[in-house]
Amino acid sequence: MSADIPKIRIRGLCKEFGAKQVLDGVDLDVASGTSLVVIGGSGSGKSVLLRCILGLIEPDAGTIEIDGQDILSQPREAQGKTRARIGMLFQNGALFDSLPVWENICFGLLAQRKLLRGQARDAAGDFLAQVGLAPSVGDLLPNELSGGMQKRVALARAIAARPEIMFFDEPTTGLDPIMGAVIDGLIVDCVKRLGSTAIAITHDMVSARRIGDMAAMLFQGKIVWRGPATALMESGHPMVDQFIHGRRDGPIQMELRR
Amino acid sequence: MILDAVASVGRGSIGVCRVAGSIALFAATGVFHIFHPPFYGRMFLRALVEIAFFSLPVVALTAIFTGMVLALQSFTGFSRFSAESAVANVVVLSVTRELGPVLAGLMVAGRVGAAMAAEIGTMRVTDQIDALTTLSTNPMKYLVAPRLLAGTIALPLLVVVADILGVLGGFIVATLKLGFNPATYLKNTLDFVQTDDVVSGLVKAAVFGFIITLMGCYQGYRSSGGAEGVGAATTASVVAASILILAFDYILTEMFFAR
Numbered sequence: 001m002s003a004d005i006p007k008i009r010i011r012g013l014c015k016e017f018g019a020k021q022v023l024d025g026v027d028l029d030v031a032s033g034t035s036l037v038v039i040g041g042s043g044s045g046k047s048v049l050l051r052c053i054l055g056l057i058e059p060d061a062g063t064i065e066i067d068g069q070d071i072l073s074q075p076r077e078a079q080g081k082t083r084a085r086i087g088m089l090f091q092n093g094a095l096f097d098s099l100p101v102w103e104n105i106c107f108g109l110l111a112q113r114k115l116l117r118g119q120a121r122d123a124a125g126d127f128l129a130q131v132g133l134a135p136s137v138g139d140l141l142p143n144e145l146s147g148g149m150q151k152r153v154a155l156a157r158a159i160a161a162r163p164e165i166m167f168f169d170e171p172t173t174g175l176d177p178i179m180g181a182v183i184d185g186l187i188v189d190c191v192k193r194l195g196s197t198a199i200a201i202t203h204d205m206v207s208a209r210r211i212g213d214m215a216a217m218l219f220q221g222k223i224v225w226r227g228p229a230t231a232l233m234e235s236g237h238p239m240v241d242q243f244i245h246g247r248r249d250g251p252i253q254m255e256l257r258r
Numbered sequence: 259m260i261l262d263a264v265a266s267v268g269r270g271s272i273g274v275c276r277v278a279g280s281i282a283l284f285a286a287t288g289v290f291h292i293f294h295p296p297f298y299g300r301m302f303l304r305a306l307v308e309i310a311f312f313s314l315p316v317v318a319l320t321a322i323f324t325g326m327v328l329a330l331q332s333f334t335g336f337s338r339f340s341a342e343s344a345v346a347n348v349v350v351l352s353v354t355r356e357l358g359p360v361l362a363g364l365m366v367a368g369r370v371g372a373a374m375a376a377e378i379g380t381m382r383v384t385d386q387i388d389a390l391t392t393l394s395t396n397p398m399k400y401l402v403a404p405r406l407l408a409g410t411i412a413l414p415l416l417v418v419v420a421d422i423l424g425v426l427g428g429f430i431v432a433t434l435k436l437g438f439n440p441a442t443y444l445k446n447t448l449d450f451v452q453t454d455d456v457v458s459g460l461v462k463a464a465v466f467g468f469i470i471t472l473m474g475c476y477q478g479y480r481s482s483g484g485a486e487g488v489g490a491a492t493t494a495s496v497v498a499a500s501i502l503i504l505a506f507d508y509i510l511t512e513m514f515f516a517r
């Protein structure tokens with residue numbers, strides 16, 4: 001793949017729900033093999049952005065290119081193929097609670113017939129090891145696990161098919177700081193090991209600098225700032241400053257009603 | 259004033275049409291996926307066991323008591339005209355044509371339809387349905403199609419059992435309490451009942467099974483707004499399935515017998 005074509009290239013992405021314009025012309029590039037963190041207030045449309053790329057929500061306008069191919073104009077079949085190359089870690093894990101952990105982890109591989117059912121139990125053990133869990137965890141059901149373990153299993157499920165692109169939606173929200181650091185570490189390991197391109201959403205500035213090469217801020221449906229993740233703290237951008245320092249006064253006024 | 263009323267009636271009817279259309283589309287998509295691979299046999303078997311096997315006790319009890327009550331009621335009614343011998347006739351016709359399928363349908367709607375709406379609704383509000391899509395699995399194929407098929411097959415099986423137990427209930431009351439001769443009662447039953455009666459009941463059951471699973475899946479699939487939304491979906495699935503069962507019971511009866 002040529003280096004100048006970004007892995008993911010989004011132009012003018014718009015999505016409204018009823019009268020609420022959630023995405024209002026988002027432009028975003030993610031270079032191959034790099035990680036981008038997206039920051040922004042609750043309800044600013046960060047999850048909607050990922051869902052549009054994943055095909056879970058149909059955008060109203062705009063283009064989404066992966067490896068230079070506009071996926072929105074592709075036929076359904078090809079869209080499915082492209083999206084099978086994306087791994088997603090959902091905000092609350094979204095583990096299938098009727099299936100044991102091993103079947104959760106190998107679900108995508110079984111669906112794509114890259115694995116036989118008989119081999120899945122053993123294969124799950126390897127994936128569990130990669131996220132620091134014992135193979136015996138494979139036989140438990142998701143609701144028998146702690147929050148941190150659920151996140152690890154969800155991460156194992158997201159990386160099982162060795163995706164070229166990975167999305168992480170608030171991977172550390174709801175975890176204690178130490179578990180958060182552990183999950184961040186695992187994410188960085190997995191992304192580096194697979195050489196994947198990643199987009200991570202977070203509210204947590206420490207986490208943002210740990211995971212991201214680049215950072216972007218989403219506000220009122222647009223990307224208002226982007227730069228290296230290391231520059232987040234001294235961006236000099238009034239909105240980014242207000243957000244990362246959690247100030248009440250500034251250019252961002254929280255919408256309490258809509 | 260009048261215009262307001264007309265407008266609200268109009269809005270209401272548009273809403274009803276929209277919902278009916280979206281259910282029809284959902285049903286068509288589900289049926290399409292029943293016939294197009296990949297097939298999820300494991301999910302189908304799970305649903306079949308859940309609907310057919312675990313509903314057996316409820317349906318069996320309902321059927322036995324219904325048969326017993328029918329015998330008793332029709333006996334007190336017919337004895338006024340000295341037509342007691344019609345008891346066997348009434349019991350077997352009512353059970354096979356109407357009460358077997360309708361009561362089994364309503365019981366299963368309460369048990370299975372509600373559970374299905376709750377399960378799929380929970381999967382929806384916790385993003386599990388979206389997770390299926392990201393793991394190369396079509397949720398309509400994986401969650402909905404196997405359940406629709408299982409419901410359509412399971413209900414006729416249950417109704418066969420309900421038919422037998424309903425007649426048995428009538429037989430018990432007629433012979434033990436009302437003093438009928440067992441051999442004559444059985445002979446009357448078998449003489450009266452015709453293949454059409456039983457078959458029409460089983461066709462109804464298949465339709466009801468489809469309706470129950472369709473409403474359970476649809477309401478669950480479309481639920482939103484956390485635990486409260488799932489609760490609402492559960493209730494809606496039972497109410498909608500029950501009403502549709504009664505409505506289709508009339509329509510199907512008309513199609514079968516009002517020629």
Ligand SMILES: Nc1ncnc2c1ncn2[C@@H]1O[C@H](COP(=O)(O)OP(=O)(O)O)[C@@H](O)[C@H]1O
Pocket residue numbers: 017022040041042043044045046047048049
């Ligand atoms: N499927 C949907 N239907 C209607 N509104 C939605 C839907 N998904 C998200 N929204 C709305 O879009 C806005 C952004 O949501 P989201 O992307 O989840 O925010 P966040 O940035 O916290 O992830 C919210 O106001 C939410 O209510």
Ligand SMILES: [Mg+2]
Pocket residue numbers: 046047048091169
């Ligand atoms: Mg979100």
